[in-house]
Amino acid sequence: MANKMKVAVVGAGGRMGKEVVKLVLGDEELELVAAVGKSDAGADAGTLVGLPACGIRVTSDLEMALVEYRPDVMVDFTTPQFAYSNTALAIKHGVRPIIGTTGFTPEQIEELDKQCAEQNIGGLIAPNFSIGAILMMKFAAQAAKYLPHVEIIETHGDQKLDAPSGTSIKTAEMIAQNREEIRQGNPKEEEVIEGARGGYYNGFRIHSVRLPGVFAQQEVIFGGYGQSLKIRHDSYERAAYMPGVKMAMEKVMSYTGLVYGFDHFID
Incomplete structure (x- = not known):
């Protein structure tokens, strides 16, 4: 299928990250171009989640993945310790962040919103995707x-x-x-x-x-x-969040600035 949305998954070996990898690999409208994770570097992203090998190797270098594979969106279900810097890095390279990690301060959200606006891209931080x-x-x-x-x-x-x-x-x-x-x-x-x-x-x-x-x-x-x-x-189960993640990927493409809360995408 032409014009598939290119997706990078950060924290690919985590519990939520694995569900996102499964979602992307099983959706004809999405293409997994990068999987990022420190402890699973080198593993095939498909076999990592119990699916056939897909040819995408997990890397520990997020910036390299963003620069080399140029995803449209980055989905991050890591930890507050890393999520802010990951989000800022994605925005820097023009990649739309979709963040399922909580713990951002209002000041951090305001700063990331400013960065998104400067890059003329959308982003989302959502405490819940269900x-x-x-x-x-x-x-x-x-x-x-x-x-x-x-x-x-x-x-x-x-x-x-x-x-x-x-x-x-x-x-x-x-x-x-x-x-x-x-x-x-x-x-x-x-x-x-x-x-x-x-x-x-x-x-x-x-x-x-x-x-x-x-x-x-x-x-x-x-x-x-x-x-x-x-x-x-x-x-x-975590699969309950995946329809919302897919909707977020679609919606964020038409936004400019950082949105806090998935509720803004549901009328």
């Missing part, structure tokens, strides 16, 4: 206009490094846009055990649960007089 999770966020933001008393409970596996999750923080930001800050609960309440009421954000609470055997869940609970509303999303 279409269902994005709909949950949008529904929660809408509900907050009418039921401002709210709490968020997010549950992930016990190996997740950040708490609260990027998804819950993004949800809280969207909710906060539609409600005044209200300090909820009894004004005289006292935490008998520190942290029992969760993390404080704009007057409401975010609770993080970390347990083995859990993948990803989030529930947004609204309370009103004589009623409650619960909006919940569950992800059962």
Whole structure:
């Protein structure tokens, strides 16, 4: 197929990176031109993810891959330690970054947005690529206009490094846009055990649960007089994020500047 979108995957040997490699290799509209990973350098990207060999060898040199193979987009599911520099490097070489790593500061996002604008390209940083999770966020933001008393409970596996999750923080930001800050609960309440009421954000609470055997869940609970509303999303495997990653690749081609949040791509 002519005019395939050329894709570089950074963190190709990671759990999410492997899913992205599978997505690209199995999609007729996409072409894997580079796979980047330090621990898997030299391995065939296809066999690395349990597919037939594809002829693309994993490299540890991101800049070389960007310069030599000239991808249209770079998909990065690495760690906050590397994601900022990877994103800046991609933008420098005119490659549109699609970043699934959380932990960027507002100042970093602003700087990367400026760099994208200077290069006249688009980019995306998304705490969550699940279409269902994005709909949950949008529904929660809408509900907050009418039921401002709210709490968020997010549950992930016990190996997740950040708490609260990027998804819950993004949800809280969207909710906060539609409600005044209200300090909820009894004004005289006292935490008998520190942290029992969760993390404080704009007057409401975010609770993080970390347990083995859990993948990803989030529930947004609204309370009103004589009623409650619960909006919940569950992800059962990483493949659930891939339709969103594919949509992000398509959408980012028509944007200029860095977009924070996959919700901007869903009307």
